[in-house]
Amino acid sequence: MPGRVITITSGKGGVGKTTTTANLAVCLALLGQRVVAIDADIGLRNLDVVLGLENRVVYDLVDVVEGRCRLRQALIRDKRLSEMYLLPAAQTRDKTAVNPGQMVEICHQLRPDFDYILIDSPAGIEQGFQNAVAGADEVIIVTTPEVSAVRDADRIIGLVEAGEKGPARLIINRIKPDMVRRGDMLDVSDVLEILRIDLLGIIPEDEHIIVSTNKGTPVAHDIGVPAAQAFRNIARRLRGEEVPFMSLGGSDNLFGRLRRLIAPRSDTH
Amino acid sequence: MWDKFTGKKRVTSREVAKQRLQLVLIHDRSDISPVMLEALKADLIAVISEHLDIDQEGIEITLSESRGRSRLLATIPILGRRTRR
Numbered sequence: 311m312p313g314r315v316i317t318i319t320s321g322k323g324g325v326g327k328t329t330t331t332a333n334l335a336v337c338l339a340l341l342g343q344r345v346v347a348i349d350a351d352i353g354l355r356n357l358d359v360v361l362g363l364e365n366r367v368v369y370d371l372v373d374v375v376e377g378r379c380r381l382r383q384a385l386i387r388d389k390r391l392s393e394m395y396l397l398p399a400a401q402t403r404d405k406t407a408v409n410p411g412q413m414v415e416i417c418h419q420l421r422p423d424f425d426y427i428l429i430d431s432p433a434g435i436e437q438g439f440q441n442a443v444a445g446a447d448e449v450i451i452v453t454t455p456e457v458s459a460v461r462d463a464d465r466i467i468g469l470v471e472a473g474e475k476g477p478a479r480l481i482i483n484r485i486k487p488d489m490v491r492r493g494d495m496l497d498v499s500d501v502l503e504i505l506r507i508d509l510l511g512i513i514p515e516d517e518h519i520i521v522s523t524n525k526g527t528p529v530a531h532d533i534g535v536p537a538a539q540a541f542r543n544i545a546r547r548l549r550g551e552e553v554p555f556m557s558l559g560g561s562d563n564l565f566g567r568l569r570r571l572i573a574p575r576s577d578t579h
Numbered sequence: 580m581w582d583k584f585t586g587k588k589r590v591t592s593r594e595v596a597k598q599r600l601q602l603v604l605i606h607d608r609s610d611i612s613p614v615m616l617e618a619l620k621a622d623l624i625a626v627i628s629e630h631l632d633i634d635q636e637g638i639e640i641t642l643s644e645s646r647g648r649s650r651l652l653a654t655i656p657i658l659g660r661r662t663r664r
Contacts, residue, residue, distance in 0.1 A: 468608070
């Protein structure tokens with residue numbers, strides 16, 4: 311079966327696209343899938359450092375497009391997972407170095423050899439984003455429970471719908487359960503009500519993510535870490551499994567409802 | 580705690596965020612800016628004033644959303660019908 315091309319995008323920068331791409335690649339590879347992660351953020355390359363592969367970059371996406379190397383030569387194999395590869399972005403060029411047709415062609419060439427082709431999109435709605443979604447079968451939108459990120463996600467949902475990429479799915483990142491319980495953060499149900507989009511996953515704010523990025527070892531490798539579990543759940547949902555969502559302080563989860571039934575006012579101030 | 584005794588409900592920043600987002604997205608999705616609404620309001624006043632005496636200060640033009648469609652809501656208080664000449 312040919313591989314699925316999934317683009318991870320967000321509109322707003324800094325919400326966790328690269329971290330999500332890296333961790334989903336690791337989780338899918340841990341599930342025995344053949345995975346390639348493409349960094350489409352030309353000029354602002356980062357997926358290589360998040361994956362800890364920065365010292366192995368020889369060729370990049372633009373070298374492939376401009377014919378300086380074959381596609382296979384530019385793929386970097388992961389240090390730990392033998393079925394996971396990275397196609398890095400060029401660091402010294404910009405978004406116009408590649409066009410959407412060339413991205414479609416690269417995806418087409420990778421499909422027979424991989425189960426999943428994950429594309430890390432740059433922020434924004436300009437050419438970099440257009441390149442990243444051009445070859446996509448599916449789009450994952452990453453947001454955080456903040457007004458600016460949700461607004462930008464809404465804009466991206468509109469653009470993805472207009473591009474007929476099928477229904478996009480949402481990952482809500484950096485949820486702080488304590489703030490949600492205090493009523494100081496939008497909860498999962500708020501964001502879903504506003505964006506009217508299918509939920510793919512929720513990820514708690516977790517300091518382990520910063521530590522893992524410091525080291526260049528995606529957090530998904532650390533069993534027992536909440537964020538790692540969240541990414542593993544998402545990977546399994548991508549595989550078509552039904553996996554229940556974590557409870558992260560929202561009013562719509564069973565735990566919260568049970569707690570209010572037992573002690574109706576225990577969490578009001 | 581005090582709110583619980585007085586029965587007053589604290590408006591949380593979460594609720595504020597949700598309301599602000601809903602409002603801004605209605606405008607984003609419909610591509611109708613607040614400036615455009617103001618221009619529309621001025622034109623409506625001009626047209627309607629030719630036929631009816633209206634309370635220009637009391638006019639409210641808002642965008643809302645229901646069942647996935649944007650709606651333009653105009654509330655125009657009428658002071659009294661002008662007599663035909």
